[in-house]
Amino acid sequence: MSILVIAEHNNSQLNPATLSSIAAAQSIGGEIDVLIAGYSCQSVAEQASQIPSVEKVWVADNAAYQQFLAENMAPLIAELGTGYSHILATATTTAKNIMPRVAALMDVQAISDISAVISEDTFKRPIYAGNLIATVQTTDSIKVLTVRGTAFDAVPNEGGSACIEVVDKVQDLGISSFVDEQLAVSDRPELTTANIVISGGRGMANGDNFDLLYSIADKLGAAVGASRAAVDAGYVPNDMQVGQTGKIVAPDLYIAVGISGAIQHLAGMKDSKIIVAINKDKEAPIFSVADYGLVADLFAVLPELEASL
């Protein structure tokens, strides 16, 4: 077996999410190669070549791949992928956009968001917002998979010496182009890789009150998240949403503040190691998944919490 892992990066840094796909590839077994497709991304290729379990790093360096447009990435991956038994990518929004397009070009039924590897053709994955776990076996000869990052521990990223090879062919369909982006700028850790996450819900009452969470987060070195209710109410931007349709997180410590605990939210955080819930409603479903629950008014508790850290 030979596995091609599609790396996630920003043309200068390898996204650590990629290391989870390499871990999943290791549990499948076989030779692991990595594709870096981007623009002026040589440094990313060098970072990937340091990952001990990787044998070869393919680099496709062209302006057509700079923004990772699915229209251009998919034919590149589909062509390179024909030489492999498995094609994997961690289920970020970039991979979720590209990988099904790859699969359809290869006439393969992709398997999304795998949370466990049972064998080289059988995988577990959450369905119904994580309320059920399905075990799925595929008959396709090439398996196209996206990997739930939180379900696989990242492999080490230093000590290896994979060879780097260039992919010359350029795929530029010319039917889509990048206009602009509004990316959140934050000094805090990234939500999906932070060791501690503190999230606010509708109970925060407005966006300004999230400052209470930011000051605690800065003391803990935590990332700040939000429930869908808080995002829909306009308190905070969508990239902070934790849940089935937002980000899936599994930190060592997850603190849910003023979050009732809708199924959609639980689906995004219930694999956290320790969960703390702070809510004034003692019947809130969030308490059923919390290791430590505190029934209290968050506006009284948060300043006290910050002061005690």
Add this chain to the structure above:
Amino acid sequence: MKIMVTVKRVVDYNLKVRPNSDNSDVDLANVKMSINPFCEIAVEEAVRLKEKGIATEIIAVSLGPQQAQEQLRTALALGADRAILVQTDENLEPLAVAKCLKAIWDMEKPDIVLMGKQAIDGDNNQTGQMLAALTGCAQGTFASELDVESNRVKVTREVDGGLQTLDLALPAIVTSDLRLNEPRYASLPNIMKAKQKPLDVQTPQQLAVDISPRTKLLGVEPPAQRQAGIMVEDVAQLIDKLKNEAKVIQ
């Protein structure tokens, strides 16, 4: 401009599903079925494009059993002009759905296909991207805003880091995220009128599409349950537990 919008019949999002008695599949006996919420957002967007004078015709398409006509009638009540059901009792995988939709796309030649980004049953998030691959169209997935011009569409997408805007040539495939719009409710007169709108029924065989499954469901199980925790009295006790029992903060 012609818009094709897809709707999937799924378990109502308010219901909690369970495995059946032998854990071989999801128990769907006698549960309430509805339009997939993301598809409802796609229908709403199509209707708004028509109200703005951009869209001239909206065709709603669904795949599934005969009862999926209910979801198509809902789409018609919301403002679609006509509907097509690709009727089958087989459990269709996203690739098979995309192939059937490609066959309809070839016949209808829509300028834009609006779809939900994922269905809340399988949570695959694949069909739109696959249809884009099969048609060779540009794709705007996870859309939170659309700006349609004569031969292009600007799509603002919800991505991990924030928002990204792409410019796509038409025809294009667009999949909706949660914040694209807030769907309306169908009015009673429109529900009555929808019963008179045309609803065409096809089969995968008539469309000459091979829908044979590529995957096999070996079983479903509930996820591992968390142990019930404890309630703490105050902040001091909480911090003590986190430091000395859970050892997750210093």
